[in-house]
Amino acid sequence: MDQNIVTQPKCSEADAVTAEMSPKRRQVVEAAETLFFANGYGAVSMDQIARTAGVSKATLYAYFPSKDALFAHIVATKGADSPLSCDLFPDDVADLRATLEDIGGRILKFMLLDRTLAIYRIALAESGRFPELGRAFYQNGPQQFATRFQTWLGHLQSQGLVKVPDLALATHQFMALMRCGVFFRRSLSLPPEPSELEINQTIAAAAETFLRAYAVNS
Amino acid sequence: MDQNIVTQPKCSEADAVTAEMSPKRRQVVEAAETLFFANGYGAVSMDQIARTAGVSKATLYAYFPSKDALFAHIVATKGADSPLSCDLFPDDVADLRATLEDIGGRILKFMLLDRTLAIYRIALAESGRFPELGRAFYQNGPQQFATRFQTWLGHLQSQGLVKVPDLALATHQFMALMRCGVFFRRSLSLPPEPSELEINQTIAAAAETFLRAYAVNS
DNA sequence: GTCTATAGGCCGATAGAC
DNA sequence: GTCTATCGGCCTATAGAC
Numbered sequence: 001m002d003q004n005i006v007t008q009p010k011c012s013e014a015d016a017v018t019a020e021m022s023p024k025r026r027q028v029v030e031a032a033e034t035l036f037f038a039n040g041y042g043a044v045s046m047d048q049i050a051r052t053a054g055v056s057k058a059t060l061y062a063y064f065p066s067k068d069a070l071f072a073h074i075v076a077t078k079g080a081d082s083p084l085s086c087d088l089f090p091d092d093v094a095d096l097r098a099t100l101e102d103i104g105g106r107i108l109k110f111m112l113l114d115r116t117l118a119i120y121r122i123a124l125a126e127s128g129r130f131p132e133l134g135r136a137f138y139q140n141g142p143q144q145f146a147t148r149f150q151t152w153l154g155h156l157q158s159q160g161l162v163k164v165p166d167l168a169l170a171t172h173q174f175m176a177l178m179r180c181g182v183f184f185r186r187s188l189s190l191p192p193e194p195s196e197l198e199i200n201q202t203i204a205a206a207a208e209t210f211l212r213a214y215a216v217n218s
Numbered sequence: 219m220d221q222n223i224v225t226q227p228k229c230s231e232a233d234a235v236t237a238e239m240s241p242k243r244r245q246v247v248e249a250a251e252t253l254f255f256a257n258g259y260g261a262v263s264m265d266q267i268a269r270t271a272g273v274s275k276a277t278l279y280a281y282f283p284s285k286d287a288l289f290a291h292i293v294a295t296k297g298a299d300s301p302l303s304c305d306l307f308p309d310d311v312a313d314l315r316a317t318l319e320d321i322g323g324r325i326l327k328f329m330l331l332d333r334t335l336a337i338y339r340i341a342l343a344e345s346g347r348f349p350e351l352g353r354a355f356y357q358n359g360p361q362q363f364a365t366r367f368q369t370w371l372g373h374l375q376s377q378g379l380v381k382v383p384d385l386a387l388a389t390h391q392f393m394a395l396m397r398c399g400v401f402f403r404r405s406l407s408l409p410p411e412p413s414e415l416e417i418n419q420t421i422a423a424a425a426e427t428f429l430r431a432y433a434v435n436s
Numbered sequence: 437g438t439c440t441a442t443a444g445g446c447c448g449a450t451a452g453a454c
Numbered sequence: 455g456t457c458t459a460t461c462g463g464c465c466t467a468t469a470g471a472c
Contacts, residue, residue: 040343042260056439125258125343127407134406169423176398181390188352189345205387209431264448274457
């Protein structure tokens with residue numbers, strides 16, 4: 001089993017595009033992505049991927065040397081996109097509550113996407129046997145958000161808007177408050193589908209609790 | 219694939235004990251438990267279980283008609299024990315902070331056990347294909363704690379110790395605050411092993427944030 | 437490059453001897 | 455009850471024709 005399945009040497013942009021341009025390869029990647037994210041690693045066979053992609057298994061193995069390698073490629077290239085636009089963390093905060101709700105809302109809605117949940121489930125499930133997988137997921141997803149949020153929180157503190165004794169811990173608390181209830185339930189595939197109302201309540205409550213814990217009363 | 223894999227008709231206590239008394243069966247169950255919890259569902263074979271248990275596959279199939287059924291039995295019987303002693307939620311609370319830290323500490327340390335984490339990972343990973351699994355895990359674990367905590371929180375409120383507009387939501391927030399940081403990292407199999415200090419900081423910070431959000435200033 | 441065909445092995449599950 | 459031996463099938467991966 002390939003040990004270093006995820007952190008692979010980055011191809012140049014041109015290489016990546018060229019390689020991705022081959023239509024059969026694209027079909028393979030798309031089929032594998034769909035199937036892995038829908039069913040996990042173990043329950044998907046190379047036959048199934050080849051059939052879904054509309055190519056033969058030999059072609060599949062011409063592009064990827066093993067099932068592990070294909071899985072690693074999918075996770076490394078498709079698991080990294082998180083909704084971190086530059087304007088998500090404004091320098092000047094007029095309404096702290098509204099800003100927190102905006103940030104939290106975007107990240108919670110991203111976390112609740114079927115695709116994001118699928119990646120999370122797979123990373124968690126396979127992290128024991130593919131140690132790089134848990135690490136790659138954490139670094140590409142939660143860690144990036146946490147870093148930016150923590151920096152932003154530091155700025156807020158230097159502006160006197162909040163008083164946070166431990167920035168990293170408060171950041172993790174904010175993220176955890178977002179994961180409470182709705183996300184936890186959905187991650188276990190439990191019905192019902194969360195309503196817009198319930199999501200907004202979670203966001204509002206998280207912001208409220210965070211503010212009560214850390215906002216400076218002015 | 220057996221649809222209703224977990225919620226199976228309960229045997230009488232006597233039956234269960236009798237069935238469990240057969241030494242070969244006990245060996246099978248123990249081997250399966252170890253292997254499933256260590257490696258998940260897909261990565262474990264019936265050959266492996268039989269070999270580990272020291273019995274033949276035929277014997278294994280004499281006790282359990284299929285791999286699914288064996289898996290279901292393991293999850294149903296071994297996944298339910300949670301640390302809910304009666305005295306965990308005291309009626310009279312002298313020191314609210316200390317009590318919250320005590321409750322939170324016990325539940326966090328339980329959640330961080332390798333065995334608990336393994337069950338959590340499997341429930342989450344297989345919840346898509348075994349819908350009953352996510353439900354059973356939730357009901358036997360988090361839901362039971364949540365119910366008791368919420369009731370206890372209601373008592374605190376009627377005593378005027380806290381002001382909680384939404385008991386269920388606050389309960390989920392408390393649990394989420396416990397899952398922040400350490401648990402989230404461990405669930406993805408990420409090093410380092412959490413230190414006692416880090417665990418205690420998480421607990422203290424969760425209690426602190428919860429108190430700031432909901433405690434009544436007297 | 438892409439296919440068909442198949443190797444070689446492990447899978448879940450079973451038949452039949454004792 | 456428990457074993458040995460084995461089935462048919464699907465698995466990952468490859469050889470060889472075009």
